[in-house]
Amino acid sequence: MPARSVKRILFTIGAIVLVSAIVYVAYRPAPVTVETASVTRGELTVTLDEEGFTRVRERHLVLAPLDGLLHRITLDPGDDVVAQTTHIATVEPLAPGLLDERSVAMAEARVGAARAAVKRARELELTAKKLLASARDEVERLRRSGSATSQISVTHAEREALFREGELAAAGASIRVAEYDLEQATAALLLARPQGEDGAPPPSPPKRMLIVRAPADGKVLRVLRMSEGPVRIGEPLVELGDTHQLEIVADYLTTEAVRIRPGMEATIGGWGGESELVARVRRVEPSAVTKVSSLGIEEQRVNVILDLASSGEESAGLEDGFRVEVRVTEWRGKDVLLVPEGALVKDAEGWFVFVLDGHRAWRTAVKPGHRDGRQVEILSELAPGTEVLLYPGDRVGDGVRIERR
Numbered sequence: 001m002p003a004r005s006v007k008r009i010l011f012t013i014g015a016i017v018l019v020s021a022i023v024y025v026a027y028r029p030a031p032v033t034v035e036t037a038s039v040t041r042g043e044l045t046v047t048l049d050e051e052g053f054t055r056v057r058e059r060h061l062v063l064a065p066l067d068g069l070l071h072r073i074t075l076d077p078g079d080d081v082v083a084q085t086t087h088i089a090t091v092e093p094l095a096p097g098l099l100d101e102r103s104v105a106m107a108e109a110r111v112g113a114a115r116a117a118v119k120r121a122r123e124l125e126l127t128a129k130k131l132l133a134s135a136r137d138e139v140e141r142l143r144r145s146g147s148a149t150s151q152i153s154v155t156h157a158e159r160e161a162l163f164r165e166g167e168l169a170a171a172g173a174s175i176r177v178a179e180y181d182l183e184q185a186t187a188a189l190l191l192a193r194p195q196g197e198d199g200a201p202p203p204s205p206p207k208r209m210l211i212v213r214a215p216a217d218g219k220v221l222r223v224l225r226m227s228e229g230p231v232r233i234g235e236p237l238v239e240l241g242d243t244h245q246l247e248i249v250a251d252y253l254t255t256e257a258v259r260i261r262p263g264m265e266a267t268i269g270g271w272g273g274e275s276e277l278v279a280r281v282r283r284v285e286p287s288a289v290t291k292v293s294s295l296g297i298e299e300q301r302v303n304v305i306l307d308l309a310s311s312g313e314e315s316a317g318l319e320d321g322f323r324v325e326v327r328v329t330e331w332r333g334k335d336v337l338l339v340p341e342g343a344l345v346k347d348a349e350g351w352f353v354f355v356l357d358g359h360r361a362w363r364t365a366v367k368p369g370h371r372d373g374r375q376v377e378i379l380s381e382l383a384p385g386t387e388v389l390l391y392p393g394d395r396v397g398d399g400v401r402i403e404r405r
Contacts, residue, residue, distance in 0.1 A: 031401035035390040036356055037340050039382050044336050046370045047327040048260060052250030054322045056241030058170050060177060060215050063234050065184040068093045070231040073223055073238065081214035081240055083176045089212040089237050107189040114182035121178040125171035132168050135161040159280070159309055166245060173216040180215035218242035221320055243319050248279055248306040250326040254288050257302045260328055266306055270325030271318055277310040281328060331370055337378040342390040344368060344376055354389040354396055361389055361402050
C-alpha cells in the first residue's frame with residue numbers, strides 16, 4: 001500500500017477518535033454535587049424532648065376562715081413567710097346570728113374532721129421518718145461494701161435518701177397545714193354556738209380580730225385578694241409555696257409517654273442557667289387530656305412529673321412556673337457505629353446509603369438502629385471512616401459521578 005494511502009487512513013482514524021472524544025466530553029453527564037460525611041464511632045443518647053414548667057410541689061391556698069371584713073393585705077409576691085408566725089391577713093368577724101342545731105352540728109363535724117387530718121398527717125410524718133432512716137441505713141451499708149459496683153448503688157441510694165428527706169419535709173408541712181385548719185374550724189365553731197352551756201344567751205364577747213397566719217414556711221406566690229372589704233368564708237386570699245421544693249411538669253404525647261418509666265434520668269435545659277440540671281422521672285399521670293396544637297390538630301397529652309436531683313446552688317434563680325426544656329433519656333449507647341440522619345435513604349427494598357468510592361457513588365444496604373434526630377446507629381457492617389453522601393436526591397444512583405460540595 002502506498003505511503004500516502006497509509007497516512008490518509010491514519011489521519012482519518014485520528015480524526016474519528018478526536019471527534020468521538022469531543023462528543024463524549026460534550027454530552028457525558030455532569031457530576032452531581034453533594035455534601036459528604038464520614039462514618040464514625042461514638043456515644044449516642046436517645047431522648048424524649050418536650051417543653052415543661054416548674055411547679056411548687058406543695059402549694060398552700062390561704063382561704064378566708066369566716067364571713068367578715070377583710071383588712072388590707074400588705075404582703076407582696078416573693079415575701080418570705082414562717083409557719084404559724086407570719087401575719088397573712090386580718091378578718092373582723094361579723095356579728096354571729098342565731099344558728100340552728102344543724103349549723104352547729106356541721107361546725108362540730110368540721111372540727112372533728114380537722115382533728116382527724118392532724119392525726120393522719122402525724123402518722124404520715126412518722127412513716128416518712130422511718131423510710132428516711134431506712135434509706136440512710138442503706139447508704140451506710142453500701143458504703144461499707146467498697147466495691148466499684150456498689151459505688152453506683154451508693155449514688156442511687158443517696159438520691160433515694162434525698163427524695164425521702166423531701167417527703168419528710170412535705171409531711172411536716174402537711175402537719176402544720178392540718179393544725180392550721182383545725183384552728184380555723186375551732187374558731188368557726190365558737191362563732192356558731194347560739195347559746196351558752198346553761199341554755200341562756202352567752203354574754204356579748206368583746207370585739208376581736210381573727211388573725212390568719214401562714215400555714216407553712218415558704219414564699220408568697222400570689223396575692224389573690226389585696227384590697228380591704230367584705231369577704232365570704234372560703235374565699236381565696238393568698239397562695240403560698242416553698243420554691244426550694246420544686247418539681248418539673250411536662251405534657252408529653254401519649255405515644256411518647258408510654259416509653260417513659262419512673263426512675264428514668266432526665267436533663268433540664270433552656271431555663272436560663274449556665275448549666276443543665278439533672279432530674280429523675282417520679283410519675284407518669286394515669287389520665288391524658290385532649291389539647292389542640294398550634295396547627296389546629298387534636299392531640300392526646302399526659303403530664304410527666306420529674307424531681308430535680310441537682311443542688312439548690314445549681315438551680316439558683318429557678319422559681320415557680322418557669323419554662324424549661326425536658327429531655328428524658330430513653331437509651332444510651334457507647335462506641336456505636338454512627339452516620340448522619342441525612343445519609344439514610346429508604347425504598348421498597350429497605351434502608352441504604354450511598355458510599356463514595358473515588359468519585360463514584362455506590363449503593364450499600366444498611367440496618368439502622370436507634371436515632372436521636374441527628375445521628376443514626378448502624379447495626380450492619382460499615383467501616384468507620386467510610387465517606388457517605390448526605391441528602392443524595394433523585395439524580396444519584398449506582399456508579400454516578402460525584403463532586404464534593
